[in-house]
Amino acid sequence: MKNKKIKFNVIDFLILLVIIIAVVSIVFRSGLKDSVIGARSNQTIEFTVRINNVQKDTFSIIQIDDVVYAQKDDAALGKITAKNYRPAETYIALDSGEIKKTYIPDRYDIFLTIEGKGSSTKEGNMINGNFFVASGRYISAYTNDVSFNFEVTDAKAKETAKN
Numbered sequence: 079m080k081n082k083k084i085k086f087n088v089i090d091f092l093i094l095l096v097i098i099i100a101v102v103s104i105v106f107r108s109g110l111k112d113s114v115i116g117a118r119s120n121q122t123i124e125f126t127v128r129i130n131n132v133q134k135d136t137f138s139i140i141q142i143d144d145v146v147y148a149q150k151d152d153a154a155l156g157k158i159t160a161k162n163y164r165p166a167e168t169y170i171a172l173d174s175g176e177i178k179k180t181y182i183p184d185r186y187d188i189f190l191t192i193e194g195k196g197s198s199t200k201e202g203n204m205i206n207g208n209f210f211v212a213s214g215r216y217i218s219a220y221t222n223d224v225s226f227n228f229e230v231t232d233a234k235a236k237e238t239a240k241n
Contacts, residue, residue: 120195121195121196121197121198121235121236122193122194122195122235122236123156123193123194123195123196123197123198123203123205123211123233123234123235123236124159124191124192124193124233124234124235124236125156125191125192125194125203125211125230125232125233125234126189126190126191126192126230126231126232126233127189127190127192127217127228127229127230127231128187128188128189128228128229128231129187129188129189129190129226129227129228130166130187130229131166131168131182131185131186131187132166132185132186132187132188132226133184133185133186134163134184134186136186136188136224136226137161137163137186137188139223139224140158140161140188140190140221140223140224141158141221141223142158142159142160142161143157143158143159144157144158144221144222144223145157145158145221145222146158146190146192146219146220146221147219147220147221148209148217148218148219149218149219149220149225150218153205153206153208153209154194154206155192155194155205155206155209155211155217155219156192156193156194156195156205157192157193157194158190158191158192158221159191159192159193160190160191161188161189161190161191162188162189163186163187163188163189164186164187164189165181165182165185165186165187166181166182166185166186166187167179167180167181167182167187168180168181168182189231190228193236194206194211196209196211198234198235202233203233203234203235211230211233212230212233213230213231213232213233214229214230215229215230216228216229216230217230
């Protein structure tokens with residue numbers, strides 16, 4: 079058997095350097111992300127949502143303290159703290175060209191207030207560090223009893239009582 083010496087050239091050195099830089103970058107980036115998210119993820123974010131044009135039974139099925147989950151990744155968005163409903167509205171165009179608001183028989187719009195943990199900045203609110211919640215956003219969600227699509231109508235960090 080011959081003893082072969084391992085020769086280390088410039089290309090081997092560059093490949094090894096790129097691998098080390100990639101590993102360090104991944105470790106640093108994930109660690110930095112976790113520390114930034116962890117430092118500011120303990121705020122209570124309160125957001126209100128509207129579920130349009132549903133049967134009244136849906137209102138009865140949704141309960142205070144139900145946990146709402148995003149269908150996208152099953153992440154918990156928060157707990158329902160308040161609920162309300164009103165007749166479902168729609169707008170129709172009359173022959174005269176006038177737009178008139180009317181109500182859809184036996185259909186309702188449901189309004190929920192949901193509280194979740196996350197972070198709030200001037201750019202918006204993040205629930206659980208990975209779910210952006212802002213006015214006008216449509217989200218597919220569910221509870222243990224019913225699934226629905228809703229529109230976020232308002233989102234803000236809840237003020238905490240100072241002693």
